[in-house]
Amino acid sequence: MFAFANFMNTPKETTMNESHDDLIDNPTPRCPVALVLDTSGSMSGQPIEQLNAGIELFIDEVKRDDLARWSVDLAVYTAGGLADCIQSFIGVEQIVGFSPLDASGGTPLGQATRMALDDLEARKKSYRDAGVPYYQPWLVLISDGAPDYGWQDAAQRASALSAQRKLVSLPIGVQGADLSVLSQFSSKPAVALDGLKFRELFQWLSASMARVSASTSSDASVHLPSVDSWGSV
Amino acid sequence: MSLTVRSATGESVQLSDTPFAQGGEAAVHAVPRFPGVVVKLYHPQVLQKRADTLRAKIDAMSSDPKLVSLKQHPGLAWPRFSVFDERGQWRGYAMRKAAGVRMNVLAHAMAYREQFPNLDRPAVVAYLLSLLGTLQELHTAGVMVGDYNLANFLCDPNSDTVTLIDCDSWQVNAAGKTFRCPVAAPDMLAPELQGKELGKVNRTLESEYFSLAILLFKALMLGRHPYDVVGGAGPVENIRKGYFPYGQGGGGIPKGPWFNIWSHLPFKLKEQLIGTFKEGAPNASARTSIPEWIDFLKLYQRELGKGWHDTQIKPANPKTKEYRGTQSISQPIAA
Ligand SMILES: Nc1ncnc2c1ncn2[C@@H]1O[C@H](COP(=O)(O)OP(=O)(O)OP(=O)(O)O)[C@@H](O)[C@H]1O
Secondary structure, three states: OOOOOOOOOOOHHHHHHHHHHHHHHOOOOEEEEEEEEEOOHHHOOHHHHHHHHHHHHHHHHHHHOOOHHHOEEEEEEEEEOEEEEEEEEEEHHHOOOOOOOOOOOOOOHHHHHHHHHHHHHHHHHHHHHHOOOEOOOEEEEEEOOOOOOOOHHHHHHHHHHHHOOOOEEEEEEOOOOOHHHHHHHOOOOOEEEOOOOHHHHHHHHHHHHHHHHHOOOOOOOOOOOOHHHOEEO | OOEEEEOOOOOEEEEOOOOOEEOOOEEEEEOOOOOOEEEEEEOHHHHHHHHHHHHHHHHHHHHOHHHHHHHOOOOEOOOOEEEEOOOOOEEEEEEEOOOOEEHHHHOOOOOHHHHOOOOEHHHHHHHHHHHHHHHHHHHHOOOEOOOOOHHHEEEOOOOOOEEEOOHHHOEEEEOOEEEOOOOOOHHHOOHHHOOOOHHHOOOOHHHHHHHHHHHHHHHHOOOOOOOOOOOOOOHHHHHHHOOOOOOOOOOOOOOOOHHHHHHHOOHHHHHHHHHHHOOOOOOHHHOOOHHHHHHHHHHHHHHHHOOOOOOEOOOOOOOOOOOOOOOOOOOOOOO
16 A cells, blocks of 8 residues: 555655755745545455556646645645644645555544644644644545545534534545545535546645635635536536 | 626627636626637626625726726726626626736745746836835726735736736725725734625725735845744734744745845835834834835836845845945844
């Protein structure tokens, strides 16, 4: 499960240092995005391929936006067999490339979410320590099933933060997902992905990031594009 | 599908099929027959809610004789005339096409390099003086920008001019009415306006001066916000508290090149920034006015010309030599 090993061209240890310097040289208000991805066995084949393509597209599109590229910080967590952080928070601008994820094992989504929320807290502290403003962080949780075990506390944390408007928590169900369980990870209901429209989903996500990072203030509420292109109703 | 709009006098013109830019409220289309003109068409949802208010404001702005000089102003995309669709419904307005790069790209620690590879301090000061000149004319005409969104100030990379767009969001007195500015980013807003329902309060010269000082600081400091402070509160909270970390008795300046850059600014300019951000936060009358900013920036410009200040946008080290202006201090005003 280290499929993102060359997500960037530097090993994990130096990643942290780089990110730290980045907060010093680049005071752009940040929008941290944590992707929590179900990479369990059931995602193998088409779904994981489309998900990989979607992530690659997301990174490319954010990099192409002259402001979002300096503003979006990305972290990636997988729940496939083990829960793992395969990329800790880093400016999208600094991501060099990524190798595709593969899918196997069970679905420890609760554990992966817990890791993401802990890292988000730590990241927010780094922002405050560096005097860098930040927008509401995003948690994007994608699954085609339901978490294995021990997920309730993580779901409660995410949903409480989202109710307090301290987190944009976005659970997304791929076909076969238990939407009612995924919905417990947010104060808003989970959205069902229309077929395998990962491409459209990540295009929407990058367009949303462009809106957020172009809004002049880290305090302003932002009008996001409609999810019609990928959400099924 | 081609888009045709008409003026009130019935003259019709064809627009580009797809808008060349979109905002939250409107789409902006080119006019193939008149390359110097663009047409802003409000989104249908916006028209549904506010067509009458918007139309009244645009008509007043484009017809009030006191404001004709703004219509012709080269630094403004002032509304020229209303446009209607083929069914006679009001849709938006025509204005001059503005060129340039958004000021939030110029005032940005990273993004400026691509669009302004040779950016230096004289260039930044020249843009700011262009902007200040235009703002002064607006204020003379009783127009308050209100929404100091840097994305609406376009800097021409091939000259030193700044053009202001999105004029329809400003506070304007026209045709005997006051049209308010209902929007603003909280981190650009004076403390007395924080948390207020902006559609119901008047913007004043003093509230303008506060927002303007933030803009000036950001442009001079590569996008750093004056109220960015390490260790906790965000810019909006610091605005409310009037906590500005630079100058004596401060503390909390973020690590990085910021203190270096600050140290290279002329003492007199720093004094005005400190005055506006500290004393001027609670006391609106202590804020530096536009005529004063113009004087201080012209002084900076002259002294840059004489080689008294580093012209680099990001000087590598803090200023060591004594400042050769009227004030002599061995250290830049310390944190
Ligand atoms: N006069 C102009 N000349 C050239 N481009 C323009 C002009 N006016 C607007 N634009 C482009 O169109 C975009 C949207 O315009 P504008 O900001 O006026 O729309 P809006 O919907 O009112 O904005 P907002 O999203 O800030 O509410 C601008 O960002 C700019 O790129």
